[in-house]
Amino acid sequence: MFSKTNINKFQELDTPFYYYDMEVLRATLDACRDASAKHGFHVHYAMKANFNPKVLDMIQSFGFGADCVSGNEVKAAIEHGFDKGKVVFAGVGKSDREINFALDADIFCFNVESVQELNIIDGLAAAKGKKANVAIRINPNVDAHTHHFITTGLDENKFGINIWQLPDVATALRQCNNLQFLGIHFHIGSQITDLEVYKSLCTRINEMQDWFEDHGFPVKVLNTGGGLGVDYHNPDGNIADFEGYFQVFKSFLNVKPGQEVHFELGRALVAQSASLVSRVLYVKNGQKKNFLILDAGMTELIRPMLYQAYHQIENLSQTSEADTKYDVVGPICESTDCFQKDVDLPQSFRGDLIAVRTAGAYGEVMVSGYNLRDRVGSVYSE
Numbered sequence: 001m002f003s004k005t006n007i008n009k010f011q012e013l014d015t016p017f018y019y020y021d022m023e024v025l026r027a028t029l030d031a032c033r034d035a036s037a038k039h040g041f042h043v044h045y046a047m048k049a050n051f052n053p054k055v056l057d058m059i060q061s062f063g064f065g066a067d068c069v070s071g072n073e074v075k076a077a078i079e080h081g082f083d084k085g086k087v088v089f090a091g092v093g094k095s096d097r098e099i100n101f102a103l104d105a106d107i108f109c110f111n112v113e114s115v116q117e118l119n120i121i122d123g124l125a126a127a128k129g130k131k132a133n134v135a136i137r138i139n140p141n142v143d144a145h146t147h148h149f150i151t152t153g154l155d156e157n158k159f160g161i162n163i164w165q166l167p168d169v170a171t172a173l174r175q176c177n178n179l180q181f182l183g184i185h186f187h188i189g190s191q192i193t194d195l196e197v198y199k200s201l202c203t204r205i206n207e208m209q210d211w212f213e214d215h216g217f218p219v220k221v222l223n224t225g226g227g228l229g230v231d232y233h234n235p236d237g238n239i240a241d242f243e244g245y246f247q248v249f250k251s252f253l254n255v256k257p258g259q260e261v262h263f264e265l266g267r268a269l270v271a272q273s274a275s276l277v278s279r280v281l282y283v284k285n286g287q288k289k290n291f292l293i294l295d296a297g298m299t300e301l302i303r304p305m306l307y308q309a310y311h312q313i314e315n316l317s318q319t320s321e322a323d324t325k326y327d328v329v330g331p332i333c334e335s336t337d338c339f340q341k342d343v344d345l346p347q348s349f350r351g352d353l354i355a356v357r358t359a360g361a362y363g364e365v366m367v368s369g370y371n372l373r374d375r376v377g378s379v380y381s382e
């Protein structure tokens with residue numbers, strides 16, 4: 001990702017900035033498209049992972065659909081040329097304004113997260129004389145074996161409809177004349193690296209689709225959600241295992257004739273394509289600890305502070321051996337504003353360029369203005 005020429009060019013730029021390697025992004029999208037097309041699977045890009053305009057434009061150009069979690073994401077997807085017939089809209093708290101916007105936009109499907117929401121969408125659709133396509137987001141109580149802060153598919157989580165509530169769903173669907181039931185939707189968590197988890201999910205999806213068909217609701221769409229993880233420890237030349245991932249669903253999902261299988265991938269499509277590049281402002285050598293104080297912090301990349309996430313950290317300016325341990329921290333007035341403790345790095349100096357790798361997903365989208373910080377820049381390889 002970082003050639004000598006790149007690094008020389010970075011010297012002249014204001015830091016911090018997100019550096020996007022468009023070649024890595026393209027190769028990742030290529031791999032995902034090939035692996036999914038082989039099985040006729042439909043992939044929606046989960047926009048909340050990264051909605052940088054250039055990133056969106058490239059993803060759109062590959063023909064993926066969009067998975068949105070707010071009305072503004074639906075709007076941005078359509079503005080960036082995503083086919084509205086491939087836009088899905090999930091989220092536990094869709095406001096009336098957002099639902100109305102999505103109804104007017106004629107999106108493919110609402111992924112509905114409660115019985116109450118079914119009734120609200122039905123009412124709003126009726127007022128417009130429309131029929132809304134809906135999929136039921138079921139909470140399958142499958143453990144994603146990922147960090148508990150990014151687990152979404154257990155009974156204790158706020159997302160989706162629990163299995164014991166399905167009879168109420170069936171009653172509501174029978175009563176709601178302005179809803180068209182398309183199928184069932186799942187999303188059990190993020191940064192899932194154990195593909196066995198997806199086997200368990202397939203088993204649960206098979207049971208659930210049988211339940212709906214037994215109760216008189218033909219299931220056209222099986223939407224398995226997203227969550228495929230990436231390797232934060234080996235950022236270079238390391239595209240997610242799309243082949244293996246889709247193969248699990250091919251092997252274990254009971255797909256009936258005429259059914260479509262949909263996926264919503266965010267992180268796996270964008271994570272490796274960006275790094276956060278910043279400069280060392282100060283080096284503090286203490287008795288117990290050495291600190292590298294960067295000009296980027298939790299306002300630019302909050303994942304380490306928000307969910308104890310690991311990112312590989314590199315000093316781009318020094319080529320000597322890593323012989324010093326540093327706590328790499330940001331300038332923000334919070335003690336949690338630390339990227340990582342005890343990082344092995346070459347001896348580092350004021351002005352050195354530091355890269356925080358694998359920052360393309362849930363990075364730039366979570367930038368905040370806390371401490372009245374300047375908005376982080378974006379630099380593209382092409």
Ligand SMILES: *Cc1c(COP(=O)(O)O)cnc(C)c1O
Nearest residue numbers: 046090190226227264265266267
């Ligand atoms: C966030 C989200 C995704 C994408 O998750 P990744 O871990 O980034 O793949 C998919 N579906 C829904 C409903 C989501 O909220």
